[in-house]
Amino acid sequence: MDVKSATKTAIIFCKNKIPVMFRGPHGIGKSEIVYQIAQELELPVVERRASQMTEGDLLGLPDRGEGGVTKFLPPEWYQRACDEPVLLFFDEIDRSIVQVAQGIFEITDSRKIFGNKLHPETVIMAAVNSGVDTFSYQTRTMDPAELDRWGVIDITPSVDEWLDWAESSEVDPMVVSFIRSNPTSLEHYDSNFEPNKVYPSRRSWVRLSNMIKGIDYTTKEGLSVLQNVALAMVGQDTAISFRRYIEDISINLNEMLSDDAVLKKAIEAPFEIKIDLINQVRVGRVRPENPLEVTLGKEEVGRLIKFMDSLEDEQVFALIRSIGVGNRIFIKECGYNIDDKFVELTQKSGLKMEE
Numbered sequence: 001m002d003v004k005s006a007t008k009t010a011i012i013f014c015k016n017k018i019p020v021m022f023r024g025p026h027g028i029g030k031s032e033i034v035y036q037i038a039q040e041l042e043l044p045v046v047e048r049r050a051s052q053m054t055e056g057d058l059l060g061l062p063d064r065g066e067g068g069v070t071k072f073l074p075p076e077w078y079q080r081a082c083d084e085p086v087l088l089f090f091d092e093i094d095r096s097i098v099q100v101a102q103g104i105f106e107i108t109d110s111r112k113i114f115g116n117k118l119h120p121e122t123v124i125m126a127a128v129n130s131g132v133d134t135f136s137y138q139t140r141t142m143d144p145a146e147l148d149r150w151g152v153i154d155i156t157p158s159v160d161e162w163l164d165w166a167e168s169s170e171v172d173p174m175v176v177s178f179i180r181s182n183p184t185s186l187e188h189y190d191s192n193f194e195p196n197k198v199y200p201s202r203r204s205w206v207r208l209s210n211m212i213k214g215i216d217y218t219t220k221e222g223l224s225v226l227q228n229v230a231l232a233m234v235g236q237d238t239a240i241s242f243r244r245y246i247e248d249i250s251i252n253l254n255e256m257l258s259d260d261a262v263l264k265k266a267i268e269a270p271f272e273i274k275i276d277l278i279n280q281v282r283v284g285r286v287r288p289e290n291p292l293e294v295t296l297g298k299e300e301v302g303r304l305i306k307f308m309d310s311l312e313d314e315q316v317f318a319l320i321r322s323i324g325v326g327n328r329i330f331i332k333e334c335g336y337n338i339d340d341k342f343v344e345l346t347q348k349s350g351l352k353m354e355e
Helices: 003-015 030-041 055-059 076-083 098-110 159-168 173-181 202-212 220-234 236-249 253-258 260-267 271-286 298-309 313-322 325-333 338-349
Strands: 020-023 045-049 061-064 070-073 087-091 123-128 151-154
Touching: 003 020, 003 030, 003 123, 003 151, 003 159, 020 030, 030 045, 030 087, 030 123, 045 076, 055 098, 159 173, 159 202, 173 202, 173 236, 173 271, 202 220, 220 236, 253 260, 253 271, 253 298, 260 271, 260 298, 271 313, 298 313, 298 325, 313 338, 325 338
Parallel strands: 020 123, 020 151, 045 087, 087 123
Antiparallel strands: 061 070
16 A cells, blocks of 8 residues: 555544554655654654563553552553553564563553553554565564454555655755666665665665765765765665766756856756755855855856756745855846845745845
8 A cells, every 4th residue: 555545544543543553664664654644633652662662661560559459550651641642653563572462462452451541532553564575574473363453554655655755855856866767776675685785775765865965976075975875874786876876967066157068967957956956056055255166257157047047936946045145246246136036936935035
């Protein structure tokens, strides 16, 4: 089931107070879907990593009660789920010990444990890898009676879904562009894999994206650093392919402003490459003496304006906002009233200029 369908289905189960279990390969965003559902249901998330729990972590500690009998004091997190509506999220229950699994069994079946009942509006969700044939996960087999307590939803997100999410989540444009051109590199699809070998996953691409945002991969030194980081995150084969792709497709801002052939390549470039060029301008703002990291003359301004003319309104807005004040003044002196253009776009978008 794709992510959109899985989310809609899960919400129906949650509203009927039936526990939901998401099954799927590692790194596809199961936990993130849980948090998105919690936000839609307006519930705080109480998350427990079942694989790290002992029996006491679930049942609580014994206490001498009235009449000399023993009772169990529930853990704080479980008491909260009894006192107020929450989304109770058990991650990796298929990696938990049997005693913990039995306790969760009662919670999902009877919505209580040792007589402590969950709040009527509390919902229960879980995420597991078991039941997925792609990999040989070291997980506990869940029997039919245990699965019968859950609404089991197998998630198989498409590459297009990930790309749509990545673009809206500010994943590095080069990562998005590479996956769009090489969709089989998003994750490891073959059931045959070598032990201890690093393979790409959706999670590892997002982590890689966060780490390379400060790397200038338009230089040889930057490319080497990028490949080393990618090597650790997505594996050797994919890291080499990623570097080669960037070498072939990336455009250096300096070169674009000084070479008509590179400018033509930039104008015809896909969306992600144009965003990357805008990011190069934005990063340059930390250098107040030269916000574009290039000496602007009339020819450079002319090329910048031609590039700007190839952009959508939203991209033009982002580009102008990324140019420092000094360079904006010089651009106006060259005959292009960049501030008037920005005011026009501001009125369309309702956004304000950031100095």
